[in-house]
Amino acid sequence: MTELTSETERLMKVRARQKKKKPEFNRCDSHKKKKLSPSWRRPRGLHNKLRRHIAAKGKVVKAGFGSPRDVKGYHPCGMREVLVKNPDDLLEAEGCAVRIAGTVGMKKRDEIEARAREMNLKVLNPTSGGD
Known part of the structure; x- marks a missing residue:
């Protein structure tokens, strides 16, 4: 097995911390209708509260929620x-x-x-x- 470098190990800990804080990104109104799966779809409606970033309606997917680039796609054991x-x-x-x-x-x-x-x-x- 390969050994983790100290930098990779640090980034894995950063990723774990970020994932704990990351909200669940569910499709808007998926809890209301059976036919809508909860998998994320961008809200596009003119009056959509989620698109307008109304805080109570949930978070919108943005770049800042991702993992550090160097450990993206790694398994939790630290290997690609x-x-x-x-x-x-x-x-x-x-x-x-x-x-x-x-x-x-x-x-x-x-x-x-x-x-x-x-x-x-x-x-x-x-x-x-x-x-």
């Missing part, structure tokens, strides 16, 4: 996350944490996990009966 669909993808995952795609079958999944163990890579979603 790579999606793997076949055993050959592990060659590009050197020093990264590996997440096996959900569409991968059991036979290929076992092969990927065995190869990752040989290469000393961390598998984020191993099979339950694994090591």
Whole structure:
């Protein structure tokens, strides 16, 4: 496994602190209508209170809520996350944490996990009966 530099470790702590303070960004009125999913959509209506930044109506997504650029996309364990669909993808995952795609079958999944163990890579979603 790779060791974290002190700067990366500091930024991971900053990110964790920021994520605790970050509000939930839900789509406007998604709690009122069943057909609206809570996933964020920009409010566009002329009289929309959220678009007009009325404080009681919630927060609007802005650039300042993001993670520090150097640790963006990192897993909480401090490693960059790579999606793997076949055993050959592990060659590009050197020093990264590996997440096996959900569409991968059991036979290929076992092969990927065995190869990752040989290469000393961390598998984020191993099979339950694994090591």
